[in-house]
Amino acid sequence: MKAIRILRRNISSAFKSVVRNFSLSIASIACTAITLILVALAVVLTINVNNFTKELESELTIVTYFEEGTSKEDIDATIKRIESLAGYESHEFKSKEDWKMDMQATSSELNTALSYIENPLLDSVVVKVSDVTKLSSTAKEIQKLEHVSDAKYGEGMVDQVITIFKVVQNATVVIVIALILVTAFLISNTIKLTIFSRRNEIEIMRLVGTSNTVIRLPFIFEGFILGVLGSIIPIIITVYGYILLYDHFKGYLFTNIIKLVNPANVVVVVSIVILILGSIVGMFGSYRAVRKYLKI
Amino acid sequence: MKFIEINNCYKIYKNGQTAIADLNLEIKKGEFVFIIGATASGKSTLIKMLYREEKPTKGEVIVGGINVAKLRNSKVYKLRRRIGVVFQDFKLLPKLTVYENVAFGLESLGLKNDEIKPKVLKALEKVGLKEKFRSFPNQLSGGEQQRVCIARAIVNEPKLLICDEPTGNLDPDTSKEIMKVIDSINKDGTTVVMATHDKDIVNRMKKRVIAIENGVKINDSLKGSYKVHESH
Numbered sequence: 001m002k003a004i005r006i007l008r009r010n011i012s013s014a015f016k017s018v019v020r021n022f023s024l025s026i027a028s029i030a031c032t033a034i035t036l037i038l039v040a041l042a043v044v045l046t047i048n049v050n051n052f053t054k055e056l057e058s059e060l061t062i063v064t065y066f067e068e069g070t071s072k073e074d075i076d077a078t079i080k081r082i083e084s085l086a087g088y089e090s091h092e093f094k095s096k097e098d099w100k101m102d103m104q105a106t107s108s109e110l111n112t113a114l115s116y117i118e119n120p121l122l123d124s125v126v127v128k129v130s131d132v133t134k135l136s137s138t139a140k141e142i143q144k145l146e147h148v149s150d151a152k153y154g155e156g157m158v159d160q161v162i163t164i165f166k167v168v169q170n171a172t173v174v175i176v177i178a179l180i181l182v183t184a185f186l187i188s189n190t191i192k193l194t195i196f197s198r199r200n201e202i203e204i205m206r207l208v209g210t211s212n213t214v215i216r217l218p219f220i221f222e223g224f225i226l227g228v229l230g231s232i233i234p235i236i237i238t239v240y241g242y243i244l245l246y247d248h249f250k251g252y253l254f255t256n257i258i259k260l261v262n263p264a265n266v267v268v269v270v271s272i273v274i275l276i277l278g279s280i281v282g283m284f285g286s287y288r289a290v291r292k293y294l295k296i
Numbered sequence: 297m298k299f300i301e302i303n304n305c306y307k308i309y310k311n312g313q314t315a316i317a318d319l320n321l322e323i324k325k326g327e328f329v330f331i332i333g334a335t336a337s338g339k340s341t342l343i344k345m346l347y348r349e350e351k352p353t354k355g356e357v358i359v360g361g362i363n364v365a366k367l368r369n370s371k372v373y374k375l376r377r378r379i380g381v382v383f384q385d386f387k388l389l390p391k392l393t394v395y396e397n398v399a400f401g402l403e404s405l406g407l408k409n410d411e412i413k414p415k416v417l418k419a420l421e422k423v424g425l426k427e428k429f430r431s432f433p434n435q436l437s438g439g440e441q442q443r444v445c446i447a448r449a450i451v452n453e454p455k456l457l458i459c460d461e462p463t464g465n466l467d468p469d470t471s472k473e474i475m476k477v478i479d480s481i482n483k484d485g486t487t488v489v490m491a492t493h494d495k496d497i498v499n500r501m502k503k504r505v506i507a508i509e510n511g512v513k514i515n516d517s518l519k520g521s522y523k524v525h526e527s528h
Contacts, residue, residue, distance in 0.1 A: 002406040009403060200387055201400070207347070208401030208452060209377030212370055215404075 006214055014221035017194050018229075024190045025226060031186045032230025032281065035179040036274045040238040042172040043270045049165045051261045053132055060132060062139045065122040065149045074147045079125055085141055087134030088127065096121040122149060132162065180281055187226050187285030188292075191219050195293045202294065219290050220283055227282020228275065235271045242266055299325040299456065299487050300346065305355035307341050307511070315341035316352070317511040323489065325455075328482045328503040330520075331491040338511035339491045343460050346489060347379050348372050360455055377405075380449030380457045380486075382478075384464040386441045388433040388448075394420065395429040398448045405452070419447040423477050439470035446477055450486070457481055459490040463497060471497060 018025045064082070066075055075093075082088060099121040104111040129138050135153055142151040195202070205215050243263045251260050300323035307316040315338045323329055333339045344350040345357050348364045357364040362375050388397050398416045407415075420426045423443040433441055442462060449457060459478060463471035475497055482488045492498060498505060498521055505520030506513060 005408065006404075006406040200389055203387060204389070204401060204448070205404045206373075207376055207379075207381050208405065208448075209373040209375070209379075210401070210404040211373045214406070 007217075010214070010217045011221055013218045014225055017198070017218065017222050018225055021190060021194055021197070024193060025229075028183075028187045028190045028226045028285075029230040031183050032227055032278055033233040035176070035183045035281070036231050036234035036278055037237055038172070038179055039176050039277055040234050040270050040274055042169075042176050043273050044238065044242060044266060045172060046169060047266055047269065048261055049169060052259065053162070053165070055259060060129065060135055060153060062127045062129065062135065062142060062151050062153045063124055064127055064142050064151045065124045067147050067149045068122060070123065070147045075123060075125075078145055078147050081145055082125065082127055082142055085138055087129040087131060087138035089130040090128045092126045094124050094126055096123050099124070180277075183230075184281050184285040184288065187223050187282055188289040190226065191223055191286040191289035192293050194219060194222060195289060216290050216294060219286050219294065223282040223284075223286025223289075224279050225282070227278040227280070227285075230282070231274045231278030234274050234278075238270045238274065239267045242270075297325045298322050299327070299360060300489070301356070301358040303356040303358075305345070305352045305357055307338075307345065307350060308353045315511050316345075319355070319511075319513055321506065321513065321516075323487065326482070326485050326487055328479070328488045328501070329490070330498050330501070330503055330505045331489065331508060332493070332498060332505055333508035335493075337508045339508050340460060341511075342508065343458055343489065343491045346456070346458055347381055348375055377452065378455045380452070380454040382442070382445050382449045382457065382459040382462045384461040386433075386445045388441060388444055390433055392432075393429065394425060394431050394433070394436070394444050394447075397433070397444055398451050401448060402451060415451050415453075416447075419451040420444075422450065422481065423447045437470070438466050439473055442466060442470075442474055443477060446474070446481070450481055454486065456487045456489065459488065459492075461492055462490065463492065463494050468496065475501065 064078075066078070070078075079091060079093070082091065096119050100114055100119050103121075104114055127138070127142065129135050139151045139153050142148060202215060246260050246263045249260065251262075300321070302319050302321040305316055305319040306314070308314050319342070331339045331342060341350055345352055345364060346359055348367055352365045355365070359375060360378050364375065367375060389400065392400060395416055398419055399412050402412045402415060417426060417429070420429055423446050425440060425443050425447065428436065428440065433444065436444065442465075446462070457478070462478070463474055466474060471494060478488060478490065479501070502519045502521070504518050505515070507515040
């Protein structure tokens with residue numbers, strides 16, 4: 001009961017303090033909001049990139065063509081060797097007859113043309129890799145094998161997309177970390193002023209024997225409140241912004257290759273991340289100020 | 297029965313200044329002791345060590361069985377709950393009423409409102425300010441403000457009342473009133489340690505006087521006075 005009473009008084013005193021130092025509180029809240037908007041962007045981007053990479057992974061395959069006239073035994077032996085490679089996940093054999101039927105199905109002209117000549121296509125095996133980053137190395141290794149005429153995948157484009165995403169992701173992480181530090185510093189400054197404006201109260205509390213924790217708590221709460229208030233706007237922007245974006249582009253970004261993740265899955269995760277991060281940054285900022293400026 | 301015991305105590309500040317040197321002192325429970333000395337004589341340091349605002353560099357300072365020198369920061373509040381402190385500059389919170397000022401400390405200790413109210417009213421009655429409990433500090437005279445400060449110090453019924461120049465900002469008549477209040481608190485059984493410059497008060501009260509000069513105890517006399525001190 002006593003703890004609840006102390007907690008209630010602390011929370012109310014923290015709220016009063018936020019209002020009392022209004023302009024500084026607003027500055028801290030705004031800075032927190034800007035940081036968290038960027039964090040939200042970073043998280044949304046990461047979720048989508050991860051999703052996109054996964055989709056690529058599931059769709060990306062290395063088509064391995066065998067030299068013309070390779071015997072069934074040699075093909076089986078080569079497939080065995082492919083199976084032993086590090087990036088190997090699964091494979092599907094596709095004979096030249098399968099390819100011919102596929103092509104004949106696509107257009108009637110091809111159908112007619114292919115029916116007059118001997119099958120010019122090659123036997124092949126479609127290999128799936130376990131990790132998209134191993135695509136290029138696995139393809140190179142397959143290429144070196146005996147009886148393999150060619151091992152193809154969507155080389156240039158896939159590599160570039162992955163590199164760009166990685167660069168963007170890393171840059172965002174760096175910017176976000178820098179902004180989090182700036183925000184924590186700003187909140188710490190706000191709390192510092194609160195501590196100075198309340199130094200008489202703090203002194204009296206110390207002298208009557210209020211425990212250190214009870215003296216410090218309102219300031220930590222104040223930081224927490226600033227952090228939480230600062231995360232409200234980013235959460236609203238994320239929720240409405242992402243849903244709007246998703247609806248506007250009908251689930252795809254620019255091309256049909258980049259599929260956006262369903263908003264229902266994204267907004268909840270992002271909102272939780274922002275709220276937790278906002279409150280942690282707020283409490284960390286005030287903890288720093290309390291450690292530095294609050295003499296107990 | 298000893299309440300305060302100081303043994304071979306030294307306090308040397310970081311700048312090398314020695315504030316207290318080889319001090320030995322005993323104060324009994326219920327005693328009234330004046331600490332006198334010129335500015336920068338070390339009396340404020342001594343007072344501050346009693347409520348652990350300062351830590352001795354060497355030696356022991358034992359207050360109510362607690363060794364202040366060995367007390368960890370996180371446990372200081374346990375000592376301070378047994379002590380009331382009155383300052384020269386009052387340190388009242390201007391936005392709170394008299395009642396709220398006295399109740400403030402108890403609230404931060406987590407007491408219930410119906411426990412706080414009788415304690416606050418009793419303390420205000422003791423200092424003769426019960427009628428003014430709704431006033432704000434700026435509506436009170438200097439003497440009244442100091443009485444609020446005393447009420448705040450005694451509201452939690454401390455065993456020791458420390459007064460650091462409580463009459464320093466007050467005229468002689470008001471000082472007398474304040475001393476009456478402090479004396480009656482002492483008569484109720486509270487040990488009082490008071491640092492002061494005020495010769496008249498010390499001479500009139502006829503209490504134990506400890507004189508400090510350059511951090512060294514130069515006189516300790518029961519029913520002493522400033523005159524005794526000056527004769528040394």
